[in-house]
Amino acid sequence: MYIKVKITRSLSAFMLSGGVLAGCSDGGGNAGAQSDAGKQEEKSLRIMSGVIGGKTPEENVLFEKEIDRLTGIKVNLDKPASDYDQKLMAAISSGEKFDVLQVSKETINKLVDQGVLAPLTDKVKSSKTLQDPEVIPAQEWDQVRTKDRQIYGVFTKYQGGTMPIVRNDWLKKLNLQEPKTLDDYYNVLKAFTEQDPDGNGKKDTYGLTTAGMYELQGFFSAAGLKQRYVEKDGKLDVPYSTDAAIPVYEWLHRLYKEGILEPNFATNDSGKMRNLFLTDRVGMITYWDAWVGMFNNTRKEQDPHTQFEAKGLAGAVGPDGKHMLGRGDPDVWVVPVNAGQPETAFEFIEWWHSKDGIVLGSMGIRDHDYTENGGKYELTKTGKEHAMDHGVPFWYSKKFQNPFGLLPGVKEAQALLEKHASLELTPAKWADAEKIINEYSFKAILGEMPAAEAVKKMREQLKANQLID
Structure with a gap:
């Protein structure tokens, strides 16, 4: 249920790509900037995920459209069917640009050492959503702090x-x-x-x-x-x-x-x-x-x-x-330093902990995995097969309760973890x-x-x- 990503040290292409692209100019940059100054940049994100998303490539497209419907953010969700560790490693090493990555806590230290990740400490501290103990209990943040007390990742779910x-x-x-x-x-x-x-x-x-x-x-x-x-x-x-x-x-x-x-x-x-x-x-x-x-x-x-x-x-x-x-080690969203839209990336991460974000990550896609009428949810045949898990089987927020309750045996298993796990x-x-x-x-x-x-x-x-x- 968590992603273990093995990253090598060959990340120079990733680190340099933003600078190389920024340095290219044909001498007409000022005129272009002036002509575009009044235009609002379209919110779009490129995200790479190991488990969050659709269950099939076709459903992944529906997942992208659902994010757009709910947030107004156009998303390109790269969710490899297999070998996530290797594919993420190859993408980063080759200098591919992403706005948001899904990684495990184990990976954060490696990426921080390489200077790949943007610190999110100040954004987390100033976020009304993420600082709400009803959304994420305050003590949980100690799980993702680095030795210098910085926060580079925000939980994708409650990790059991x-x-x-x-x-x-x-x-x-x-x-x-x-x-x-x-x-x-x-x-x-x-x-x-x-x-x-x-x-x-x-x-x-x-x-x-x-x-x-x-x-x-x-x-x-x-x-x-x-x-x-x-x-x-x-x-x-x-x-x-x-x-x-x-x-x-x-x-x-x-x-x-x-x-x-x-x-x-x-x-x-x-x-x-x-x-x-x-x-x-x-x-x-x-x-x-x-x-x-x-x-x-x-x-x-x-x-x-x-x-x-x-x-x-x-x-x-x-x-x-x-x-x-x-x-389990926490599963987190992180933002690379060369993200094209870092502000939009954090907006998405905050939204992920809202009711709509939780519903998408658990129940899935409206009118595909579930229907909703007047606050009453019903799973479709496909939704039942997907078992309330599109990457978020459990979540922290107490502001949205699972409308179907927990699947059989989970409550008792979680009680054992609360008593015996560390x-x-x-x-x-x-x-x-x-x-x-x-x-x-x-x-x-x-x-x-x-x-x-x-x-x-x-x-x-x-x-x-x-x-x-």
């Missing part, structure tokens, strides 16, 4: 968190209790693998699958270990590379060795993982709270009588008796550390190296590359 998600109908069918400890999780996942929970008489189900090492916080919670980085006494460390992580890697290897962990977990992307869960192949995944409701909604739309029930779990209890889940610490060098962590984690889980040795090697590599203190 991740957790183990279980087939609760399978728990009920097999008379199993919700797992609390790591041993409990093992027993449940083993039963999902061996006791034919889908009832087809075949041994074709798995207990767990993941998208690589994606969001395993709920299991490392058993050892009291936070995902990504932690900072103590001014020093950065990666808990997954410590000896305390060894039992969790050994537990995951046991699942793999016994055929409980779906064998393609290491190469799955999130789409393949979701599909295995939706098609009764696997009983548990690790994913976003919003998808608890989307899974339930999808299956209900396919079959109104389905017994399918997804449910979020708190993860394994730690040695201190507490659970540890992860809250933000990860994601410094700019995280991407380099992640490669090393993944390499040796997979070796441990797949049994290519004993867990203790894999952790030792992982730590040595992180230190050698100056990725931990």
